[in-house]
Amino acid sequence: MPVKAYNSLTDRVRLIDKSKELPYDLLLLADETVESINKYIFQSDVYVLERDQQNIAVYALQTINDDTVEIKNIAVDTSFQGHGIGQELLKDAMNRAKESGFKRIVIGTGDAGIHQLYIYQKAGFEMFEIRHRFFLDNFPEPIFENGIQLKHMVMLKKDL
Numbered sequence: 001m002p003v004k005a006y007n008s009l010t011d012r013v014r015l016i017d018k019s020k021e022l023p024y025d026l027l028l029l030a031d032e033t034v035e036s037i038n039k040y041i042f043q044s045d046v047y048v049l050e051r052d053q054q055n056i057a058v059y060a061l062q063t064i065n066d067d068t069v070e071i072k073n074i075a076v077d078t079s080f081q082g083h084g085i086g087q088e089l090l091k092d093a094m095n096r097a098k099e100s101g102f103k104r105i106v107i108g109t110g111d112a113g114i115h116q117l118y119i120y121q122k123a124g125f126e127m128f129e130i131r132h133r134f135f136l137d138n139f140p141e142p143i144f145e146n147g148i149q150l151k152h153m154v155m156l157k158k159d160l
């Protein structure tokens with residue numbers, strides 16, 4: 001059966017109660033280890049996209065300061081990737097951040113994350129900072145993406 005694109009009538013984005021559920025299976029698509037996820041997830045609001053009673057995507061929003069919120073994790077179940085759901089989740093995150101009074105939303109990704117850099121810039125984010133050696137200093141094992149070892153974190157921002 002072909003994968004359906006995002007549909008605002010059948011898909012529902014829901015804030016989860018972290019004391020009851022945390023979708024590590026999805027969160028681990030965007031981050032390497034449970035330990036690294038646990039460094040931010042308990043200080044974040046976690047939203048899941050539900051379709052037919054199934055969680056098919058997630059994002060986590062963390063307040064950085066009065067003006068800025070960061071998308072710390074965004075992931076779509078592998079069977080549903082490439083059908084516009086990621087773009088819809090980015091829009092959902094921006095809308096919620098704006099409604100909550102934030103002025104700016106930021107997101108970070110690995111320097112070799114070409115697909116992610118494309119999606120974020122297509123959604124209106126622009127690069128503003130490089131966190132040098134982030135992946136070398138924060139993970140015990142080398143991480144490869146697109147055949148390239150991740151070294152630095154590229155930070156992107158969008159004014160709301």
Ligand code: ACO
Nearest residue numbers: 029030072073074075076081082083084085086087108109
């Ligand atoms: N390769 C190249 N381009 C692609 C691919 C692909 N595999 N998949 C989708 N695209 C294109 C789409 O064609 C679309 O472009 P278009 O609008 O010009 O047609 C664009 O990328 C947006 O694609 P979506 O379908 O909206 O993206 P998707 O639903 O797959 O979600 C996401 C994107 C979240 C990155 C998803 O692929 C994913 O979960 N990846 C694994 C986890 C991950 O890397 N998360 C981000 C880490 S960084 C962080 O979490 C802060």
